């Protein structure tokens with residue numbers, strides 16, 4: 001279990017004053033971070049992951065400040081999928097997934113059979129087991145994205161942070177990945193992801209955080225915030241809304 005919380009957090013977006021943010025991401029919750037390009041979604045996610053220092057305020061994991069937890073202990077509890085991953089050294093898909101176990105290994109220690117089994121299961125879950133021995137830099141964009149998610153699944157953190165996890169994915173794998181994230185939440189993980197697709201947020205998230213280019217933010221339950229009255233000014237885009245199988249569906253209107 002892990003509770004990630006932001007306390008009067010001001011993220012460091014160049015040339016912008018952002019509103020202090022108080023936020024608690026509880027186990028079992030799926031949060032979507034929404035907002036136009038440049039609103040600060042990635043900066044927020046990296047700040048919540050401890051990769052970027054806030055301008056002020058703090059982030060705690062189970063009430064311990066991330067800054068005090070240290071990289072290794074934080075990596076045992078919290079994982080992040082980056083928006084774009086540049087593979088700087090030639091590694092196979094299986095070797096890359098195994099990196100998810102590194103926070104749990106001593107510097108001299110080899111991955112165990114259990115680690116290999118966990119990585120193999122993750123590859124199967126992400127539908128890339130057949131690519132296990134391929135070099136990651138030979139993969140397509142969608143296949144690489146699934147390797148990044150398989151690495152996170154192999155890491156198995158209590159807190160899942162993902163920056164546009166459905167990037168590059170076809171429709172079937174978009175649904176599969178969102179179902180994976182929701183399934184993690186049902187197992188008691190805390191999940192937050194940046195999304196550009198309102199309909200994925202509407203279908204799979206129970207909470208949303210809206211980031212405005214002005215530096216303001218609004219957080220709360222999905223149904224209270226995913227309305228045309230709120231979303232149209234946020235995205236500066238007129239929207240039509242419909243109901244399909246009990247789910248709100250948003251379509252840009254011209």
Ligand SMILES: Nc1ncnc2c1ncn2[C@@H]1O[C@H](COP(=O)(O)OP(=O)(O)OP(=O)(O)O)[C@@H](O)[C@H]1O
Pocket residue numbers: 013014035036037038039040041042043044
């Ligand atoms: N190192 C940097 N130097 C200058 N400006 C930066 C830097 N990093 C981020 N920014 C700016 O901070 C703002 C927020 O960037 P961020 O990547 O967090 O936005 P985002 O909401 O994730 O955008 P997108 O939807 O395009 O992915 C942007 O205007 C960006 O240009």
